Amino acid sequence: QVQLVVSGGGLGRPGGSLRLSCAASGFSFSDSYMxxxxxxxxxxxxxxxxxxxxxxxxxxxxxxxGRFTISRDNSKNSLFLxxxxxxxxxxxxxxxxxxxxCFDFWGQGHMVTVSS
Amino acid sequence: xxxxxxxxxxxxxxxxxxxxxxxxIDIGSHSVHWYQQxxxxxxxxxxxxxxxxxxxxxxxxxxxxxxxxATLTISRVEAGDEAVYYCQVWDVDSDIxxxxxxxxxxx
Numbered sequence: 683q684v685q686l687v688v689s690g691g692g693l694g695r696p697g698g699s700l701r702l703s704c705a706a707s708g709f710s711f712s713d714s715y716m717x718x719x720x721x722x723x724x725x726x727x728x729x730x731x732x733x734x735x736x737x738x739x740x741x742x743x744x745x746x747x748g749r750f751t752i753s754r755d756n757s758k759n760s761l762f763l764x765x766x767x768x769x770x771x772x773x774x775x776x777x778x779x780x781x782x783x784c785f786d787f788w789g790q791g792h793m794v795t796v797s798s
Numbered sequence: 799x800x801x802x803x804x805x806x807x808x809x810x811x812x813x814x815x816x817x818x819x820x821x822x823i824d825i826g827s828h829s830v831h832w833y834q835q836x837x838x839x840x841x842x843x844x845x846x847x848x849x850x851x852x853x854x855x856x857x858x859x860x861x862x863x864x865x866x867x868a869t870l871t872i873s874r875v876e877a878g879d880e881a882v883y884y885c886q887v888w889d890v891d892s893d894i895x896x897x898x899x900x901x902x903x904x905x
Contacts, residue, residue, distance in 0.1 A: 717894075726884075726897075726899060727884060727886075727896040727899075728896070729893065729894035729896070741893070743893070777840060777841075782894075783829075783894070784831045784846045784888075785831070785833070785843060785886075786843050786846070788840040788841055789840065790840055
């Protein structure tokens with residue numbers, strides 16, 4: 683059974699930092715592309731980043747490029763999202779998701795709120 | 799950037815057929831994926847690569863894609879199908895694109 687469990691995040695201040703972690707199980711994590719997708723009432727579903735299986739190739743959506751960093755630890759079946767220079771518009775539900783084109787497994791979603 | 803368009807809502811009586819549209823310029827040249835999202839839950843992939851059903855998705859779900867419109871069809875609609883349905887593509891210039899979703903109400 684595939685599981686993607688997100689932790690971390692929560693409440694952050696504008697200009698501050700937060701880190702999300704995603705623990706994966708039930709599939710071959712080290713062979714999988716992984717992505718982060720977020721969702722807001724106003725903008726809907728928004729893909730923000732992906733990382734290739736080795737971790738050497740990463741890609742970001744324009745609004746988070748230079749502020750967010752995606753990484754992974756295949757030895758621990760874990761995916762990470764380091765978020766810096768937070769903005770109010772980063773407030774969203776963040777999903778850890780498998781693949782980078784067709785998203786077949788989604789984690790449960792984790793709320794991140796950026797507010798002073 | 800590439801834009802996908804979906805009607806915001808659709809209402810169907812139980813047992814009838816729900817037909818969702820997803821519009822985009824020459825969307826037929828893209829691979830379209832469809833997701834179901836029930837309230838308070840994460841999206842679930844229900845159709846991949848235009849018409850393939852992932853394991854565990856009922857045969858009532860089907861998809862097609864041609865020209866400027868992709869279509870998701872749910873036959874014999876049930877109360878449990880009530881959800882928001884999103885279409886999504888990967889575009890060489892815009893990367894991952896999601897549409898705004900269609901909310902299905904089962905009457």
